[in-house]
Structure formats: C-alpha cells, structure tokens
Amino acid sequence: MTAQEDAILGVASWLESPRGRYLLAWEQARLDQAVADLFGFHAVQLGWPALEGLRANRMPNRWLADESAGDLHCSFDALPFSNDSLDLLVLPHTLETAPDPHHRLAEAARVLRPEGRLLLLGLNPASLWGLHPQQWRDNRATGRERIGYRRLRDWLRLLSFDVTQAQFGCYRPPWSRAPWLEAWQFMDRHGPTWWPVFGAVYFIQAVKRVHGMRLVGLARSGPGRRPAAAVALPSRSSREGIRKS
Template sequence: MSGEIIGLHHWFGSPPGRYLLAWEQERYDELVADIFGYHALQLGMPGLQGLRANRMPHRWLALGGEEARLLPREASPAEAPAVALLAEAVALPFAEGSLDLVAMPHTLELSVDPHAALREVYRVLVPEGRAVISGLNPLSLWGLRQWRARLYQRCGGGGQLYLPDVGEFITPGRLRDWLRLLGFELESISFGCYRPAAASERWLEHYGWMDGLGARWWPILGAAYVIVAAKRVQGMRLLEPSWRKAPKAAAAQVQVARRH
C-alpha cells in the first residue's frame, strides 16, 4: 500500500478489498433472502449487490453525488450498476414508513453524519422493516494496523494506511447503542475476515485457515461485521377519559302480566 490517501471504492479493488467484498456479498445474500415486503433500497456501494438475493418486486440502488462521480466512465452499459436515483443517506426522498428493507453497505462510514443517516433510515422504514448494515471493525487486526499507521503519521513517521481513509470507523458496540437509541432492535450480528492485514493476494490465501479459527475462538475480532436491525414500534391504546362519557340511565323494572 502506498502512503497516499486511499478512497473506499478504490480500496475495494485491492486484494484485501476483494476478499472482504466477497465475504460481505455472501452475508447479504444469506440475510436478505427471507426478508419480505414490496420496496427495498440499497444505499451506496455499487460494487456490492446487496439486494440480488431478495425477492421484493421493487428494488433500487441509490448513490450519493460523490459516489456517482467516482463510477468508472469506461464501463459498458451491461457492466455498469443500475442506479435508480441520486440521494444522500441523511435526506432520503421517500415518505415516512414506505420501505420494507434498507441495505447499508459501508454507508455510515461514508456519511457526513452517520447518526442522522440512521435516523433517516428509521423514518422511511415501515414498522418491522429491516436495516442491514455492514462496516469495517476497528477492533480487529486490520483496525490495529490502521491505528498504528495513523499514530506513526501523527508522530512524523512514514506510516502507511492499510484501510481506506474515510474518517473514524464505527465499532459494533457503538452502532448497537445508536440503533437502540433510535428504536431499532438488534436481530443478528455477523463477523468475518480474520486473516492478517496482508497486502498481497498470495499472503491472504496463505492465511485462509485463520477464517475458521477466528470464527470459533475470537469471533468479535473480525475485520468486518454485518448487522440486521428491525424497526420496532410500541403499540399504544388511547383510553377516553371517564368524564367525557355520559352517565348511563339506570334500567327501570318492568311489570310483566302473567296469565293463569
């Protein structure tokens, strides 16, 4: 890796980026397959087909202005992703309670205000709608190498960043707190990519045995995570005040004539 600033989309073309992208694609295919509804939206990351295994009749890909600008101009129409609309995660052009599923592959890491983006996703989801969120885990071997490189750079050294320079990565625990604060309920969390922070495909393949070992012995230290959260809306019943009800008249006794 060079010492220059690496963007997230450019980094996904590198050997570790392709390795992580392949793991995330498998998780999205598995997690969205059984989420039902009518309308699904993917926010960002055209290189990942987060909705391809879902069976909803209406599925869209939305990109921000910066992401749309970074799309390769030389790609053929068959290879280019089918972008339905341009939209920022903090201001979605959808009515409240109109989407059943929102896929967010690294959307929060690229957002100018990740908490506001989550709040906007909560707004557009229907009750019991799902949000599938993936991100890079700073509490991992990859995160440790990134932290050391930044520390060397601040001290005047020549540290080289391993991960893309997209600001501060969000830990799974912090994201879980945000989700609960907004009213989401965490349904599942998956961790993956336990191989060391190698830059070449040869060394990544050499340490392939660490994926199974890491998933068993240190699962929360994977380089990436995928979270599924559901929008919960508490049921509420309004009771009419007793003073608004008119008093009921007491029933009067009625004499019944009997024939002998």
C-alpha cells in the same frame, strides 16, 4: 476534484486490492443469504454499487441509491422517501462516510416501516485490520470513520431497533498480497470460535419496532388501509440499474 469524488475513487481503488476483494466476497455472501427470504414491496441499498446487496431479494421494487450515480441520485442524509415507506434498507459502510453518522442512521429509521429490516456493514476498529497502520492509511484514502460495534448497537437501541443477528468476518491479517491472504485461510475457519468479535468487518441485522404495535403477516392494502407511500421511481422491469437476480 472534490473531497467526495476523491473518497469515491479511493473506495473503488481499494476494492480492487486483495484486501478489498476478500472483504467484498465475505460481505456479498452474507447479504445474499440474509435478503433471500425477506419479503415486502420496497427495498433500497444506499451506496457501494460494487456490492449487489439486493440481487438475491425478490421484492418488486428494488433500487440502488447513490450520492453520485445509481438508480436514484440523492443525499443519504435526506432520503426522498415518505415516513414508514420501505420494507428493507441496506447500508453497506454507508455510515462510515457520513458527516454525522447518527443522523444518517436516524434518517434510515424514519423511512423504514414498522417491522422493516435494516442491514448494516461496518469495519471493526477492534480487529487486526483496525490496529494495522496500513488500515489507517486506507481509512484516510476512502474517507471512512470507523464506528465500533457496541457503539452502533447503542445507537440502534435508541432508535427503537432490535438487533436480531450480528456476525463478524474476515479474520485474516490485512496483508497486501493475495498469496499471503490465502496462506492465512485457517483464521477464517477458527476465528468465530477463538476470537469471535475481532473480525475485520461486522454485519448487523435489525428490525424497527414500534411500541404498542403488532403486525401479523405482511402489511398489504385492503378495506380502510392504504399501502405506505413511496416516491415515484421507475419500475424494476424498465431499468438496468440493478442487475437481474
């Protein structure tokens, strides 16, 4: 078994744990809310098929890209899309398994069109989960590199992204037993007020800016304009890869 396959199995096993289910539920709710009113033509989620990041979105072309399965099998470090061709890109912990996270983020910036949206999820090193010895073992099992929130914001700024919203969540301690997690629900209620930047996971929404360019409304084809090119992929109606909204 390769290291990548071992990491994939580690992620699948971890997501079935009480901690994993707790984290996944928070992330799914954030993504459902964020993508519901984002419009365009082409949307892609890179990895984590257990998380249906595009299920609440209504763009006509939505794909799940994965390095081992999914609608589109590809490398996340060399995406098969033209420059400036995607309207929405979802990266759920996609940078944490990258050999070079900054390069992978730059590749995401390349394929997003001006004013395109980037949604990122990552584990927060500055949290109870980040400091807990069990989380270090979980990180090794899943092949994750934890990237701090401030570090990621600096990378996004260098790549001409504006961070429009950031949220932290999952404030309960990383207990291994479900009853213990349930007993600490009060921390999720008070965490955003008492210790807002110490949630176990962060969710960032960013917009790709191009200096000197201003888009009004949704870019569509018209006289003298052609829509951004994208690779030829099966239409959403002809496949079952992404579950229907």
